[in-house]
Each structure stands twice: as C-alpha cells, then as structure tokens.
Amino acid sequence: MHATSLSALKQKLSAALPPDCFIDDAVRMAPYECDGLSAYKQMPQLVVLPENVEQVQAVMRACQETRTPVVPRGAGTCLSGGATPHPDGIVLSVAKLNQILHIDEKNRTATVLPGVRNLAISQAVAPLGLYYAPDPSSQIACTIGGNVAENAGGVHCLKYGLTVHNVLQVKMVLLSGEVVTLGSESLDSPGYDLLALVMGSEGMLGMIVEVTVRLLPTPPVARVLMASFDDLGKAGEAVSAVIAAGIIPAGFEMMDKPAIRAVEDFVHAGYPTEAEAILLCELDGVEQDIEPQLETVTTLLKKSGAVEVGLAEDEAQRALFWSGRKNAFPAVGRISPDYYCMDGTIPRKALAHVLQTIAALSKKHGLAVANVFHAGDGNLHPLILYDANKPGELERTEEFGGEILDLCIAVGGTITGEHGVGLEKVDRMCVQFSDEELAQFRLIREAFDPDGLLNPDKAIPTLNRCAEFGAMHVHHGKMSHPDLERF
C-alpha cells in the first residue's frame, strides 16, 4: 500500500474513531497476522477495532474512498485462512462489539453484537432453559459474527442445523457504509433471501454488526453411547443403520485408531485404544423417550458389528466422552510437530471407499493421517501429520490434502463442510465449480461490493487463478481426462 493512501486512510479514521481503536505497531499487530490456519501469515497495514455501528460505517466508507481492502475478523479461529490479513489492507475486528443487546424470552430469540462468543450466548440464556444450538469445537472462543460468515456447524447440526438454520436476522454494513437488515424476527421476510446468501459468505458481502439468533429449549436429558468397532467400514454402516431406522441423534461422531490413541493419551477419556474405530452417539430429549431409543440404537450398533457398546453412566462421563472428541485436534497436535486439518463432506455411503483411499494416499506421501468424522452429516476431518521444519513436507502435505478434497468431489461431496474456503481451498474451488459458476459467484459478490475490497482473494477464485492452478479437472464427479492414472 502506498504510504500516502495509508496516511489518508488513517486521517479519515482518526476523525471518526478514538485512538485506542487502532493498532498499527508490528508488535501489537502480530496476533492478527494469521487465524487458526497458522501456515498462512501476513501483516496488515492496520488493525481497527470499532466500538459501535457508526464507527464501522465510518471505517467502511473510508476504506471505499481510499480503496483499502478490508478483512473482517471475529476471534480468528477460522481454519481456512478466511481472516488472514491482506498486505495492503486493514483488519476490521469485532472484538469491542461484544454486548448481548436483548434477550426475548417469549419469542425465544437473542440479539447480540457480532463479537459475542458463541458459548456466551448459551451461557447467558441458560437460566431461562434455553440455548443456542450450533456448537463448533471452537465455541468457547469463536464469535457469532464469525459463525455467520462461515455458516458454522458443530457436532449437533444433524439434528439442530447449521448457523443458517438458527439465525433469524442480521444487520450488516456494506462497503458504502449503508446499514442493511436482512431477515426478520418473523418466519419469512420480503424480498430474496439475502440472509441465507450472507451465511457462509466469508466476509465478502458486508460486515456483520448485529445478529438475532433463534434459541431452543435445553433438552432435559442427553445421553451418549460409545461403540467400538474392529473395522471402519462396519462403523460407517452402523451410522447408516441408525439413521435409516428413523433416529436422528443429536450428535454422531466417529474417530479412527490414530485419532483414538492420540486423544486417549491426551485426555484419558476411556476410549478403547485397540479399536479400529469408535462411534459416539448422543440422544437428547426427555428421559422417558431416550431410554427406549438407547436400547434400539444399542441393538442396531451391535447388529452392525460393534464389538462393544457402552453408555456414559453420568454427566461427568458424558462430558469426558465428548471432551475426547472436542480435543481431537490439540491431541493430534501433541503427537506431531504440525498437523493439517482437512474438511471435506461426502455422502456417508462413500465412507469406506474414501477412508481406504486416504490410507493409500497416506502411504504414497509417507505422511500419517488421523481421521475424525462428523459421521451423522458426512463431514470428514482428516488430520495430516507433518513437520514444517522438514524441507518439502508442508508442500507434500498440501498436495495430499488437495487429493483428499478432489476425492471428496469425485464421490459427490464437497471441498469444505464447515471450515470455509478462505485462502486455503481457493484453488480447489476451480475443481468443484465450472468457470460459469465461478463467474456467477463473482457477479453476486459485485451486487454487494462492486469494488471487490471486502476480503479480497478469498473463497472465490478468479479465472486467471484457476488457469494457473491448472488442476486436473474433476467437475461434478467427471474427470476431464479419465484415462490418466491418478494415484
């Protein structure tokens, strides 16, 4: 960025925001140089932390006038580089926009500023017997603004949906500085469903400044079963058997042996370390309803070949079972200098094939992999273990990861279930989508941000970028050169 336009921007901003809303020294900006995908680092020109909506409007207008890129940032827990700064731009943080504005008990909604943490919403409404359902693993830290930008999921979304299903209304500041309200507190709103379009738009359409979420009654009882299997394929079939029986568990998670072992060493959750796979199946509701369902699920799991099925005896053990799953990423972080977390979704029936192929790729690349899986909704998180200090290993890891994503597309799935495209998977978008589809995304983006200054270079690749990437083209499961040997 030219020094002159930076100083022009600073001048405009200083007129609208107090000095303690800026960070521009390298030391204090350092925490902002990356998000949860720490392999990508970039210093911004400036970090701006507005305290109210008017200030956000002023920042957006100033950035439009000085043509400065804006990278919105929640808690920075994004795993795809969605919040990685732009070298010529500012980071626009929601850190100071962290108040819960209003809780409407009768209509079961809460209206909050975007910097409110996901878990803080549930904590605030817990005395009313309510909670906010989407629960990404980072929920202790991640913000609702970031959740909207990423359409965050979590372990309970098979039954309770994603962010898009649990947010009624957002207020958003456009790059022009205008504030628009999308959605409403009613069940339908006039006009096209822009609210749905903004969900998961990765900060490219506007800056979220207020969110009204739907709250659900806290289920009186939640019980979790753990089943161990001597074969991954059987575990996959067990998941299908339960769902085909008409039971929608609140959470349905799978881990393979390397993940089980890493977790067990870390949190001592009581996982069977000899098993090839475990399933965690949570049912919630009222006691009288849960008991017979637990029996049915136990029978189905055993029929599908479970070696052992155990029920968490009390709330403490239930929390322990879940703590293993929720700590799977840090647990893997302990056994390997670095790990790379992938995030594809596949139709569940393809699970055995996909896991076998990942195992073969693991051998080919000489890199170990641990798999954790939101089994209920087909969202796979292979964790590739590598050492960034070994020359070439990160590159091999990225290649391995890319092949996993291509595989997800080939079996009818997607390159990202919940972590977003960000910087990380922007090239793979050229594989999942055609040139016309990508062009359509860009046109839609221009409807909101004609200047292309909001989170540039993320999520939607340019055609040039796709040409440079020159990937083998697997589009909608069809390879462009099916005669070539792939693995």
Added chain:
Amino acid sequence: MASIEQQLQQQVLQAYHDKTALEICAGGSKFKPSNGQAQRLDVLPHSGIIEYEPSELVMVVRAGTPLAEVQSALAAQNQMLGFDPPFASDGATIGGAIATGFAGAGRPYYGGARDFILGAKIINGRGEVLQFGGKVMKNVAGFDVFRPMAGALGTLGVLLEVSIRLLPVPPQQKWISVICEDQAQAIEWMNKAHFKCTTLSAAQWQDAAIMMRLSGTPQAIEYDLKYLPAYAELGVSSDAALLAVAERRADFFAGSDCIFRCVLPPAADPIVLDDVQQLMDWGGAQRFIKASASEQRRIEEQVTALGGRAMPLLPNRLHSPLAGTAQELFSIQKKLKAALDPYSIFNAHLMPQVS
C-alpha cells in the same frame, strides 16, 4: 434428440439473445398463468427422481416431478419432506414448492423450504446451466446461491434439479384441541407449548380453540401431554384441516372479504380490530385476518408495530417476490436479480416496474 434439459436451456438462450420474456410454469396448482405476452417455459416434462438413498436422508429430484410422486416415494421409506408443502393433490411439483417456498403447519417446528434445500441445478438468465450446493448436509463452498431460489418464484433462475434434506416420519402423531376463547391466552399457550413440548409439530387457533399436533415417539408424546392445559384428544387426524389452511381453502377463507396474511414474531400481542375474524397458524407466527379491504392501512400499521408485516392475499395471483422490501434493500435485491438474470427474462410479470 436433445434432452428436456437441453431443450429448456435452448429456449432460455433464445430468450436471452432476443431479450424476450419467459413465463415459467409447471403444475399450475398455485396461480393462473398471467395474461401477458411472455412465452411459456414448461418445466413439467422435466420430471423424475434422480437419486434417493434413504440412509443418506437426501433426495435429488428433477424440478418438474409431481410433489405427490415425491411424497409417495418418501412414504414408502417412512420419510417425509420437512416443510409440509401444500397443493400436492392439485398437481404441484417439487420445483414449484421450492420456488414459492409455501410451507404448511410444521414451518416453525421443522423449518421452511430454504432450510431443507441442499443444492440446486439451475438455468440462469444467460442460459447457463449451473449447479450450486450439493447433496450433502454440510457444504460451505461458494455462496449458497441455491437457497434464495426458495421463494424467488423463478425470477432468479429456472430450477432444473433440487436436492433436499429429508426427515424420518415420526413414529406417532396425536391431535388435540384446547378450548381457548381469548386470543392473547391462545398466543401464550401456543408459545409455552413450543417451549415445553419437544413433540409439538403444529399449533393453530380458530373458532375459539387451539388445535395442536404432537409428533414423536409414544413416550415423548405422553410426556408432553402432561404439560398441556385441559385438552381433548381428537380421535382422528386433523392433517386435512391443517392442509386446508395451508391451501387457503378452509371455510375461513371463503367469502368476499379481504384476507390479510400477517407474519410476525410468534409471541406478538394480538392484532386488535373490531368485528373481524382471525385465524392463527404457525403457533402465532402466521395470522390471517378477514376484513374489509379498507382496513388494510390499520392492519399494516399494527402488524408493523408488532415487528411483522401484513399483505392481502391475491385471488389466483402471487405477490412479487420483492413486494414489501425495505427501501434500503431494494437496490441490492435488484442487483442480485441482475446478476442472475440481466435482461429480466424470467417471470417479468412478477417483477416490479421500477427503474
């Protein structure tokens, strides 16, 4: 011979080049064709279930497939569509159900068309065949362009195929009725029931009684019944009565008065008007008022003050998808439309004539 998809694409390409309007039609269950000059684009022949794997809880289906065919295929596997789309017996198609986004009594408890759609293949206004979303539950690659198709009435593109998330049919249903003359009391009870009863799947109030549907396991329903005030169990299914409201053919909708449809937060206070009939659906979140057309302003004012909006139902016609849009959103809405359909060839008769 060209496939039906190619024929439809060809027709759109031609209209794009000629800048002429197309009126998209399929089952014709919800409105009469306009009297305009637009050429018709008939999606009805583009029919058939493409993929249905019950254990995946997903169906991929061509847009012209009759809703009745979809529902019977699902029923055979003990599954259902979550958003209760109406007009199946009038020949409605799955594409039309998504395009209108009409939802039945289960809307507040299960979700709407926009919540259940997982992906769509469309033809945009440039004649390009595009696919967005997919057939998996979680997918955040690219903008969810498929979701705004729900309720857009075809004005953003022609739906060719949709993939839809499904629900298992609940093991049991019970219909109960609670006498309640006072509307404010009815609102309170329906909202309390939503909070307390996990099995509540419909709640309507008319003729001084609340009618609720409970869906779930026998044990869960038994548990919920304890929470409800003095109720009478209805011996027979009331799904037909619920559907009659969704299809606006219940007795309430008869007569020459105007019917105002109001959507508002479910616990909003009653709309107070003398000598008018009211019917509440969606647990209080959707209310119909039968009144003289001259009451429009008074109704709109009250409903707006309660955080909702009111619109009169039009006989055999639909409102524009942009009707009632706030001024500050109008320009983005128009730009979104232009991004997908630059010459406004799709269903131009439904688009407001504003430059």
